[in-house]
Amino acid sequence: MTISSPSAIRPRERDALLQSLRSGVVPRIGQQHVQVGRVNEVKALLSDINRVNDGGSGSRFVIGDYGSGKTFFLHVVRSIALQQKLVTVHADLSPDRRLHATGGQARSLYAELMRNMSTRAKPDGGAMSSVVERFVTQALTESRGSGEPVESIIRRHLIELSELTGGYDFAEVIAKYWQGHDTGNEQLKADAIRWLRGEFSTRTDARSALGVRTIIDDSNFYDQLKLLARFVRLAGFGGILVCLDEMVNLYKLANSQARNSNYEQILRILNDSTQGSAAGLGFIFGGTPDFLLDPRRGLYSYAALQSRLEVNSYAVDGLVDYSGPILRLASLTPEDFYVLLSKLRHVQAAGDKSAYLINDDGIAQYMSHCAQRIGDAYFRTPRNTIKGFLDLLAVLEQNPDRKWTDLITGVTLERETNPDLALLETDADQEPAPFLPRTSVRPAQPADGLRPKNDTDDELSAFRL
Numbered sequence: 001m002t003i004s005s006p007s008a009i010r011p012r013e014r015d016a017l018l019q020s021l022r023s024g025v026v027p028r029i030g031q032q033h034v035q036v037g038r039v040n041e042v043k044a045l046l047s048d049i050n051r052v053n054d055g056g057s058g059s060r061f062v063i064g065d066y067g068s069g070k071t072f073f074l075h076v077v078r079s080i081a082l083q084q085k086l087v088t089v090h091a092d093l094s095p096d097r098r099l100h101a102t103g104g105q106a107r108s109l110y111a112e113l114m115r116n117m118s119t120r121a122k123p124d125g126g127a128m129s130s131v132v133e134r135f136v137t138q139a140l141t142e143s144r145g146s147g148e149p150v151e152s153i154i155r156r157h158l159i160e161l162s163e164l165t166g167g168y169d170f171a172e173v174i175a176k177y178w179q180g181h182d183t184g185n186e187q188l189k190a191d192a193i194r195w196l197r198g199e200f201s202t203r204t205d206a207r208s209a210l211g212v213r214t215i216i217d218d219s220n221f222y223d224q225l226k227l228l229a230r231f232v233r234l235a236g237f238g239g240i241l242v243c244l245d246e247m248v249n250l251y252k253l254a255n256s257q258a259r260n261s262n263y264e265q266i267l268r269i270l271n272d273s274t275q276g277s278a279a280g281l282g283f284i285f286g287g288t289p290d291f292l293l294d295p296r297r298g299l300y301s302y303a304a305l306q307s308r309l310e311v312n313s314y315a316v317d318g319l320v321d322y323s324g325p326i327l328r329l330a331s332l333t334p335e336d337f338y339v340l341l342s343k344l345r346h347v348q349a350a351g352d353k354s355a356y357l358i359n360d361d362g363i364a365q366y367m368s369h370c371a372q373r374i375g376d377a378y379f380r381t382p383r384n385t386i387k388g389f390l391d392l393l394a395v396l397e398q399n400p401d402r403k404w405t406d407l408i409t410g411v412t413l414e415r416e417t418n419p420d421l422a423l424l425e426t427d428a429d430q431e432p433a434p435f436l437p438r439t440s441v442r443p444a445q446p447a448d449g450l451r452p453k454n455d456t457d458d459e460l461s462a463f464r465l
């Protein structure tokens with residue numbers, strides 16, 4: 001196995017990485033220092049990013065078991081998209097944040113996406129004002145060159161938006177931002193940004209603040225994303241990548257009508273991306289196999305989606321296909337995990353090999369300790385074993401008189417359980433889900449594509465209950 005030569009690690013990245021991983025969350029920055037595997041998956045997403053940059057569109061479903069690395073992968077893709085001059089927005093779905101709703105949950109998802117709007121210069125979110133500002137600055141520069149009034153340039157550029165649903169008011173709000181900019185009216189600028197971020201809750205308020213009749217609400221969630229994608233292109237970016245994680249929350253919706261309306265929204269998105277009709281807009285959805293495959297509550301319960309998201313039946317027995325909308329994220333392997341621990345050791349030592357707190361033999365021994373304690377969950381759902389390893393390094397760092405040989409067997413490890421499943425068991429849903437396993441630890445599965453739904457092994461035959 002080869003370990004690529006590690007690069008320098010900035011102290012800020014080191015601390016952020018170690019802190020997130022020790023608290024069990026996926027790091028927001030510096031993932032490249034710990035990332036292992038996923039070369040083909042990253043390549044596939046890079047081609048989507050390039051397509052969006054060229055004014056195209058795309059949708060991918062990143063499907064992986066509980067704890068297999070979906071969120072990590074989404075973050076990696078997001079940082080590549082930022083490097084490639086896309087704007088990114090990301091959010092986790094939750095009971096209060098959905099793609100379709102009538103009680104404000106879709107607006108709430110929209111607002112969360114907008115709060116997290118990022119660009120290369122502002123990778124930590126809150127980038128809406130700088131994107132709008134950039135559009136206005138470009139118009140100012142153009143006006144200086146041509147003598148045409150800024151407002152007329154802005155309106156001329158925004159004309160292409162008016163052919164889209166909601167485009168007229170969108171353009172109006174941008175024009176108001178310009179007026180605020182021009183007259184030093186900070187309140188007007190702030191109101192325009194607030195509108196774009198989906199933070200107005202009543203039409204009356206929006207009308208008195210900005211003179212527009214509409215607001216971003218549940219009914220126009222997706223239309224607004226399409227408008228925004230066009231707009232960021234006018235502001236000089238390639239487009240928008242929308243990262244939606246925890247899609248399992250749709251599968252968990254007890255009300256089948258609510259679930260289907262959300263799936264219908266996904267179908268709309270998918271159709272637009274295959275037809276290329278959403279310019280500069282890419283989607284990446286993260287979800288568990290249940291969310292996709294379950295024939296009663298998953299995407300496969302919606303016939304039109306099942307036919308579009310059918311797994312390539314030739315991609316079996318180790319053959320792969322990265323071109324379809326489904327990207328199956330296999331669990332990490334023991335080899336990946338070994339490389340991952342080596343990288344963590346390197347990060348912990350801030351890139352200084354002479355400061356390593358544990359040698360290669362120690363890493364191997366830590367792995368066999370994990371295997372004894374929790375079986376192959378140690379590399380399949382590595383959140384706790386990563387945390388345990390970093391805890392070990394922290395103790396070694398602060399107690400230089402102790403040796404790793406004394407400490408490894410003392411590291412306590414717990415098997416991870418999937419909280420979603422526990423939730424489902426107590427769900428008030430009338431459709432009980434007796435087939436769901438109780439823990440996240442699943443029997444070893446082949447690392448090939450998803451199995452077809454008519455597979456007859458035990459786990460899936462139970463799905464037909």
Ligand SMILES: Nc1ncnc2c1ncn2[C@@H]1O[C@H](COP(=O)(O)OP(=O)(O)OP(=O)(O)O)[C@@H](O)[C@H]1O
Pocket residue numbers: 021024025026027034035036037038064065066067068069070071072073340381382383386
């Ligand atoms: N390719 C990778 N390289 C390095 N570390 C990874 C990789 N993939 C996942 N990890 C680490 O593994 C742990 C689990 O990953 P992550 O949280 O992304 O899983 P998940 O599939 O999103 O889990 P959940 O189903 O709970 O949402 C995290 O600590 C993450 O940092």
Ligand SMILES: [Mg+2]
Pocket residue numbers: 070071072245246
């Ligand atoms: Mg996750």
